[in-house]
Amino acid sequence: MSLLIIAEHDNNELKPSTLNTIAAAQKISDDIHVLIAGSQCQSVVEQTVQVESVQKVLVADNGAYEHQLAENISKLVVDIADAYGHILSPATTTGKNLLPRVAALLDVAQLSDVVEVISPDTFVRPIYAGNALATVKTTDKVKVLTIRTTGFDAVSSQGGSAEVVILEQVIDSTQSQFISEQLAESDRPELTAASIIVSGGRGMGSGENFHLIESVADKLGAAVGASRAAVDAGFVPNDWQVGQTGKTVAPDLYIAVGISGAIQHLAGMKDSKVIVAINKDEEAPIFQIADYGLVADLFEAVPELEKSL
Amino acid sequence: MSEIDLIDKVYRGFMKILVTVKRVVDYNVKVRVKADQSGVELANVKMSINPFCEIAVEEAIRLKEKGLATEVVVVSVGSKTCQETLRTALALGADRGIQVDTEDGLDSLAVAKLVAKVAKEEAADLIIMGKQAIDSDNNQTGQMVAALLDYPQATFASEIVIEDGAAQVTREIDGGLQVLSVALPAIVTTDLRLNEPRFASLPNIMKAKRKPIAVKTAEELGVNTQSNVETVSVASPSDRKAGIKVGSVAELVEKLKHEAKVVS
Ligand SMILES: Cc1cc2nc3c(=O)[nH]c(=O)nc-3n(C[C@H](O)[C@H](O)[C@H](O)COP(=O)(O)OP(=O)(O)OC[C@H]3O[C@@H](n4cnc5c(N)ncnc54)[C@H](O)[C@@H]3O)c2cc1C
Ligand SMILES: Nc1ncnc2c1ncn2[C@@H]1O[C@H](COP(=O)(O)O)[C@@H](O)[C@H]1O
Numbered sequence: 001m002s003l004l005i006i007a008e009h010d011n012n013e014l015k016p017s018t019l020n021t022i023a024a025a026q027k028i029s030d031d032i033h034v035l036i037a038g039s040q041c042q043s044v045v046e047q048t049v050q051v052e053s054v055q056k057v058l059v060a061d062n063g064a065y066e067h068q069l070a071e072n073i074s075k076l077v078v079d080i081a082d083a084y085g086h087i088l089s090p091a092t093t094t095g096k097n098l099l100p101r102v103a104a105l106l107d108v109a110q111l112s113d114v115v116e117v118i119s120p121d122t123f124v125r126p127i128y129a130g131n132a133l134a135t136v137k138t139t140d141k142v143k144v145l146t147i148r149t150t151g152f153d154a155v156s157s158q159g160g161s162a163e164v165v166i167l168e169q170v171i172d173s174t175q176s177q178f179i180s181e182q183l184a185e186s187d188r189p190e191l192t193a194a195s196i197i198v199s200g201g202r203g204m205g206s207g208e209n210f211h212l213i214e215s216v217a218d219k220l221g222a223a224v225g226a227s228r229a230a231v232d233a234g235f236v237p238n239d240w241q242v243g244q245t246g247k248t249v250a251p252d253l254y255i256a257v258g259i260s261g262a263i264q265h266l267a268g269m270k271d272s273k274v275i276v277a278i279n280k281d282e283e284a285p286i287f288q289i290a291d292y293g294l295v296a297d298l299f300e301a302v303p304e305l306e307k308s309l
Numbered sequence: 310m311s312e313i314d315l316i317d318k319v320y321r322g323f324m325k326i327l328v329t330v331k332r333v334v335d336y337n338v339k340v341r342v343k344a345d346q347s348g349v350e351l352a353n354v355k356m357s358i359n360p361f362c363e364i365a366v367e368e369a370i371r372l373k374e375k376g377l378a379t380e381v382v383v384v385s386v387g388s389k390t391c392q393e394t395l396r397t398a399l400a401l402g403a404d405r406g407i408q409v410d411t412e413d414g415l416d417s418l419a420v421a422k423l424v425a426k427v428a429k430e431e432a433a434d435l436i437i438m439g440k441q442a443i444d445s446d447n448n449q450t451g452q453m454v455a456a457l458l459d460y461p462q463a464t465f466a467s468e469i470v471i472e473d474g475a476a477q478v479t480r481e482i483d484g485g486l487q488v489l490s491v492a493l494p495a496i497v498t499t500d501l502r503l504n505e506p507r508f509a510s511l512p513n514i515m516k517a518k519r520k521p522i523a524v525k526t527a528e529e530l531g532v533n534t535q536s537n538v539e540t541v542s543v544a545s546p547s548d549r550k551a552g553i554k555v556g557s558v559a560e561l562v563e564k565l566k567h568e569a570k571v572v573s
Contacts, residue, residue: 010484069489070452071461093482097464100417100449104456109418109538112447122541127446128340132349135541175461175495179477179488192483196571220572228501238467238481238502245361245441245501247483253571263339270549274569276561282554291552291569294561304558309572 001085003029004058006077006098007036008090009044011066014051016193017090019154022053024147026155027117028086031055034162035080037073039066045164052155054162064172067181068094071173074101079169081106081142086120091146091248092192099146108140113248115151129244129267149192150250150271184239191240194223196253199242199269202229203258203279203298210236212302213257219309225249225269227259243268258298261286278302324378324471324493326369327433328403329424329451330362330385332394333444346542356390358397361439364499367506368469369437370402377471378435380404384427386420387413392522399517400509406522411534417445419527419534421453426530428458433494435476440465440498451498461491467502 003025008015018034025032033056036044041061048057058080064072077098081087087102089095091113103110115133116124122137123145191197198217200210210224217224225247226240242249244267254272259265261277261284269275270289277290280297287293294301334340335355343350358366369381383398384407385391391413395406409423428436438451455462463469463478467486470477471493480487481500491497509517527534555561565572 067487070455070464074456093465093480096448097452097462100452101456101462103449104418104421104453107418109416109536110447110449110453111538112449126546127543128334128349128444129446130546131340132342133544133546135544137539137541139537139539173461175492176463177490179490181485181487183485232502237485238500239483239485244443244446253565253569264336274565274571275549275552276565287554288551289549292561292564293552293554294558295554296558301558305562308558308562 001029002031002033002083003086003088004077004080004084005032005034006073006087006089006095007034007044007048008092008094009036009038009041011038011041012043014044014047016154017092017149019051019157020149020152021088021090021147022051022155023152024114024117025086025088026053028120033058035060035077037065037068037076039063047157049162049164050160051157051162052159054160056165057162058165058167060167060169062170064170067178068098069173069176069178070098070101071176072171073098074105075171076167076169077102078105080167084142086143086145088145088147091148095146099144103144106142106144108142108144109138110144110146111136111138112146113148114145115148129263130270131263148248150248184237188217189221189223191223191225191242191247191249194249195251196220196222197225197249197251198222198255198257199225199227199259200230200235200257201227201259202233204230204235207235212298212306216255216302216306216309219306227265256286256290257302259286260284261289324434325380325382325431326372326378327428327431327436328362328365328369328381328383328398329436329438330366330383330394330398331359331439331442332356332385332387332391333359333442336360336443342543342545346544348540348543358394359439359442361441361499363401363506364501364503365437365439366398366401366403367504368499371504372471373402382407382431382433384409384424386411386415386423395522396517397509399520400514401507402513405520408522408524409530410524410526415534416536416538417447417450417453419532419536421450421457422532423527423530423534424450424454425457426532427525428454435493436496438496438498440500451496455496458494460495462496462498463489463491464498465500466497467500469497469503
């Protein structure tokens with residue numbers, strides 16, 4: 001049966017998380033359709049038709065979908081859901097906001113953060129901050145899943161030639177209204193797509209001191225992350241938080257600076273290929289999972305690291 | 310009641326807030342998977358109110374303290390032990406509790422159906438829920454309640470402002486922050502930065518013992534809690550071994566370049 005993916009995009013660009021979701025979809029079906037709901041999102045459509053394995057691109061281009069409010073998009077998806085055995089989206093804040101609403105309207109379960117596809121009805125997902133992996137089987141008529149991007153290598157953004165189908169339905173609820181948005185602008189790679197991440201914790205002491213981390217990141221072409229404690233203290237913005245309740249990352253190299261290694265933080269980064277920890281407390285739990293640990297004062301070690309790169 | 314008070318109340322409406330609270334393994338506990346892979350070991354493990362639900366209760370109480378709400382009702386779905394969690398919420402300042410008596414570990418859709426029914430019965434104007442239960446890590450029940458009631462939703466809230474029959478909510482999203490205005494009745498789910506919950510004082514803990522907790526069943530609410538999802542097994546993730554300690558920054562850089570080959 002066909003499978004529907006809700007694309008993650010900002011009306012200009014198809015987000016890489018969609019490519020990881022398509023990789024998960026390939027293990028379920030070879031008739032993969034992608035829904036692009038947005039406003040003036042023609043460039044996203046052009047990018048998506050070229051993506052490997054995509055058979056059909058469904059386009060709902062209307063002002064009502066500009067901010068992808070869950071109230072509208074969920075009804076749009078339910079409207080076309082009959083044709084599908086699976087509905088997937090990346091487990092991003094957009095996907096997590098939307099898909100449970102879709103599932104409840106369809107009177108089916110929703111499985112969050114799927115990291116492995118065993119068969120079209122059986123999936124693996126982490127629970128308890130990743131301290132356990134549950135294998136779950138669902139007999140629902142439509143299987144609604146959010147996909148943890150770190151579980152699947154992205155498909156190629158090239159090589160496809162999908163058919164485009166225009167959807168005419170307009171669902172414009174007045175219950176919810178977009179007021180404003182404050183999006184971080186940065187020349188650095190996005191946290192969830194970066195191959196190197198340098199993260200700082202409470203040990204950084206202040207937001208200003210994060211420039212130490214940022215200069216290392218700039219030399220490495222890395223993204224910058226943080227622990228919850230650093231975000232709560234106001235050192236850095238909320239969207240830098242890595243962990244159980246923040247972002248999940250799995251770069252080739254993760255450097256944790258002044259981070260103790262609480263289970264909630266580890267939940268978001270322990271699948272990184274190589275982990276480095278810099279901490280002045282040799283008992284810090286982060287050293288139990290680090291490939292390379294350096295017991296040192298970060299205010300000496302980090303500037304030295306920056307110089308030697 | 311004086312005329313001014315009356316006008317004040319009518320003007321502001323009698324906003325009733327429903328807050329959901331879940332009893333979960335305490336966040337400090339590192340759970341262990343059972344040898345037979347049927348689940349995680351819950352015997353003799355410390356249980357607490359889900360941290361995001363505690364934030365939800367705190368927010369409701371603050372709205373009441375500001376005179377924006379008249380009553381805060383807390384609801385928990387599960388076996389009798391979840392009454393402890395309701396008492397915790399009552400000690401923080403909620404007015405009364407409802408236990409929906411079911412087996413523990415229902416799936417989110419069933420919980421959402423029960424909560425939606427209670428919200429309707431109570432005619433709640435605002436439903437505040439945690440964004441995520443730290444045991445299931447589902448992050449879905451609030452969105453499902455919103456769908457079932459056809460109410461608007463504002464998930465992952467870091468600020469809530471009530472005005473003119475709507476909630477203006479700042480949401481923590483992947484790219485930064487977003488502000489939505491949702492017409493009441495609505496569902497809001499809490500993120501970590503919404504507030505810092507207070508500690509319950511001893512007198513309030515004593516007072517909470519006398520606050521009422523009603524018990525309802527799924528049958529009374531007319532909800533079928535059957536699920537089509539079966540947990541086949543629960544396994545431990547492959548453990549990551551500690552590596553080595555390096556003695557200097559120079560050694561670290563050397564290892565990253567030549568051993569791990571992740572830096573050029
Ligand atoms: C419901 C819930 C959800 C949570 N979700 C998350 C989440 O998603 N992500 C997350 O990160 N946390 C999360 N947490 C918080 C988590 O439990 C920890 O509190 C947090 O990760 C600690 O951050 P930290 O390591 O920066 O701070 P701390 O634990 O205070 O550690 C600071 C470290 O810095 C070191 N240090 C200090 N000064 C120096 C110096 N000069 N040089 C070198 N080292 C130094 C110290 O030795 C210490 O190890 C959550 C908690 C709860 C309850
Ligand atoms: N059994 C339950 N009883 C009360 N509230 C619940 C229950 N399960 C989930 N919730 C609420 O739904 C939120 C999200 O849970 P979840 O979708 O399971 O991550 C929690 O923070 C609670 O507020």
